Amino acid sequence: MSELPGDLKYTKDHEWARVEDDGTVKIGITDHAQTALGDLVYIEPPEIGSTVAAGDSCAVVESVKAASDVYSPIGGEITAANELLADAPETVNQDPYGDGWLFAVRPDDNAELDALMDADAYQALLDEEG
Amino acid sequence: MSDAKLIFEYSREGRSAHAQAPLTLAEADVPVHLRRQTPPALPAVSELQAVRHYTRVSQKNFSIDTHFYPLGSCTMKYNPRACNTLAMLPEFLSRHPLGPSSHGQGFMQILWELQEMLKDVTGMRGVSLTPMAGAQGEFAGVAMIKAYHHARGDHERDEILVPEAAHGTNPATAVMCGCKVKELPTLADGDVDLDALRAAVGPRTAGIMLTNPSTLGVFERHIVEVSEIVHDAGGLLYYDGANLNAILGKARPGDMGFDVIHMNLHKTFSTPHGGGGPGSGAVGVGERLLPYLPVPIVGRDDDGFHWLTESERPDSIGPLSAFMGNAGVLLRAYVYMRMLGRDGMRRVGEFATLNANYLARRLERAGFTLAVPERRASHEFIVTLKSEARELGVTAMDFAKRLLDYGYHAPTTYFPLLIPECLLIEPTETEAKEDLDGFVAALTAIREEASTDPDLVKGAPYSTPVRRLDDVRAARHLDLAWGPQAEQ
Numbered sequence: 001m002s003e004l005p006g007d008l009k010y011t012k013d014h015e016w017a018r019v020e021d022d023g024t025v026k027i028g029i030t031d032h033a034q035t036a037l038g039d040l041v042y043i044e045p046p047e048i049g050s051t052v053a054a055g056d057s058c059a060v061v062e063s064v065k066a067a068s069d070v071y072s073p074i075g076g077e078i079t080a081a082n083e084l085l086a087d088a089p090e091t092v093n094q095d096p097y098g099d100g101w102l103f104a105v106r107p108d109d110n111a112e113l114d115a116l117m118d119a120d121a122y123q124a125l126l127d128e129e130g
Numbered sequence: 131m132s133d134a135k136l137i138f139e140y141s142r143e144g145r146s147a148h149a150q151a152p153l154t155l156a157e158a159d160v161p162v163h164l165r166r167q168t169p170p171a172l173p174a175v176s177e178l179q180a181v182r183h184y185t186r187v188s189q190k191n192f193s194i195d196t197h198f199y200p201l202g203s204c205t206m207k208y209n210p211r212a213c214n215t216l217a218m219l220p221e222f223l224s225r226h227p228l229g230p231s232s233h234g235q236g237f238m239q240i241l242w243e244l245q246e247m248l249k250d251v252t253g254m255r256g257v258s259l260t261p262m263a264g265a266q267g268e269f270a271g272v273a274m275i276k277a278y279h280h281a282r283g284d285h286e287r288d289e290i291l292v293p294e295a296a297h298g299t300n301p302a303t304a305v306m307c308g309c310k311v312k313e314l315p316t317l318a319d320g321d322v323d324l325d326a327l328r329a330a331v332g333p334r335t336a337g338i339m340l341t342n343p344s345t346l347g348v349f350e351r352h353i354v355e356v357s358e359i360v361h362d363a364g365g366l367l368y369y370d371g372a373n374l375n376a377i378l379g380k381a382r383p384g385d386m387g388f389d390v391i392h393m394n395l396h397k398t399f400s401t402p403h404g405g406g407g408p409g410s411g412a413v414g415v416g417e418r419l420l421p422y423l424p425v426p427i428v429g430r431d432d433d434g435f436h437w438l439t440e441s442e443r444p445d446s447i448g449p450l451s452a453f454m455g456n457a458g459v460l461l462r463a464y465v466y467m468r469m470l471g472r473d474g475m476r477r478v479g480e481f482a483t484l485n486a487n488y489l490a491r492r493l494e495r496a497g498f499t500l501a502v503p504e505r506r507a508s509h510e511f512i513v514t515l516k517s518e519a520r521e522l523g524v525t526a527m528d529f530a531k532r533l534l535d536y537g538y539h540a541p542t543t544y545f546p547l548l549i550p551e552c553l554l555i556e557p558t559e560t561e562a563k564e565d566l567d568g569f570v571a572a573l574t575a576i577r578e579e580a581s582t583d584p585d586l587v588k589g590a591p592y593s594t595p596v597r598r599l600d601d602v603r604a605a606r607h608l609d610l611a612w613g614p615q616a617e618q
Contacts, residue, residue, distance in 0.1 A: 036550070039602040041602060041605035041606050042605070064601045064602055064605055065543075065544040066544060066545075066547050067298075068547070089606070090606075
């Protein structure tokens with residue numbers, strides 16, 4: 001298992017969140033999640049402009065094994081979805097923390113980010129799940 | 131015989147099966163501007179070529195009639211030939227659904243008795259046979275739950291609770307019916323988390339969708355508490371009949387507190403399935419939902435049997451099919467139930483459970499890891515190959531593919547999603563002990579191969595008409611249409 005990026009926040013459902021310079025937050029799934037799902041074949045993006053609450057399911061990642069909901073770690077307005085993934089869903093497998101981001105949210109309340117796990121806490125969760 | 135050619139690939143211009151063709155073709159009674167301008171893309175082959183092609187294709191069938199087929203959650207049991215033979219009697223096949231009821235009294239009596247037998251074996255108050263498949267039965271069930279709440283002026287209830295181990299069709303049904311899905315966590319021992327359930331119910335709860343035994347292959351022990359919690363909150367209980375085979379004749383959803391249930395008659399009650407249909411998703415309801423059953427239903431009075439339609443049942447959610455469902459599947463279910471009788475149906479549940487537990491314990495003794503080892507299995511159980519995948523690099527999918535070389539249909543793989551690297555194994559009641567022992571020997575041999583020669587297992591299958599398919603490429607580059615025009 002590769003090193004977890006230290007600048008990200010993590011959820012128990014294996015999403016990550018990164019605060020961008022413009023104040024929006026990019027969301028993706030972790031390396032652990034993409035490994036468990038296997039090769040992704042389709043990604044259903046959220047609707048840009050819609051609003052979500054923390055914990056709402058707002059995107060779907062589908063592999064040959066399973067289709068899984070992706071939950072937004074924070075509430076706010078969806079400002080972008082990664083257009084690259086429509087034709088190249090495998091990007092999430094290849095670069096889950098970089099080009100494989102799923103969507104971006106403009107948060108209503110940045111404090112919600114504090115409730116998420118840091119890399120150490122998420123690593124502990126992974127160790128526990130074995 | 132490995133022959134993967136399509137019938138179009140034998141085609142040569144001008145060739146045909148002359149003996150099969152009509153002597154003269156009448157002019158079609160279709161206006162000229164509506165007629166197609168190009169001939170249809172039909173294969174031009176000789177009669178013998180067509181016979182050989184389809185005979186070869188039929189010999190590639192991997193079926194319950196030729197092999198053990200432990201496909202978990204699908205109940206691939208043997209369907210007695212008598213069910214098919216009797217359902218195919220010319221008196222049934224020639225019946226026209228628009229014929230008057232007075233000409234179909236025998237057929238209608240069969241449907242009425244089937245309704246009564248299904249009520250008896252499930253503990254429900256009313257049954258409708260019209261849904262044409264499990265998915266339509268689910269739709270009917272949730273539609274009736276909605277109709278019930280609306281009739282009471284209770285318009286705020288739009289949440290359906292679904293355990294995370296549920297069949298994927300349950301949340302899909304809830305969404306199709308305009309409800310929101312609320313997922314419930316499952317405890318490590320397989321039961322629903324009651325504290326989470328108490329926290330999840332409320333004034334917006336329309337109902338809960340449950341399979342019992344659950345997809346984890348264990349009986350939900352707190353079903354009565356689940357029923358109380360949901361009913362106290364004003365919601366109703368939906369029973370997904372996917373795993374009915376496990377409890378047939380032994381326990382009744384109606385007694386557990388369920389308000390509505392769908393039954394896969396094609397699965398539990400004898401119709402060959404797995405090819406996409408036809409099916410039957412008959413629904414049963416308790417007292418509260420009786421007015422909303424889909425129509426038509428067969429009623430009986432002093433004059434005999436007659437159809438109950440929307441005029442007799444104005445609160446019905448309406449018809450779901452052109453007539454009254456898939457008659458052939460209903461006839462097979464009727465014959466199956468009449469042959470078994472009440473005692474026989476109980477033996478179905480008992481032997482399905484016995485076979486599953488025998489197989490589970492044999493595999494456990496052979497060193498395989500059960501997902502829920504502390505619980506008695508229902509009609510199916512889960513083996514997790516997590517440690518094999520980690521230590522040997524050989525996955526559940528590799529095991530499944532290699533099983534084909536040993537002459538076994540693979541169990542269900544990677545379902546339920548909750549359990550990593552899993553095989554969901556359902557032997558059914560119709561397998562003999564020797565066949566179960568053979569399956570244990572095959573899985574044990576594959577694990578031996580996985581530790582000595584993992585590449586052998588990862589490259590499987592070797593004996594099938596086509597080798598391992600690239601499922602990722604197939605999903606990413608869908609190509610569903612093949613015709614002469616698309617040949618290159």
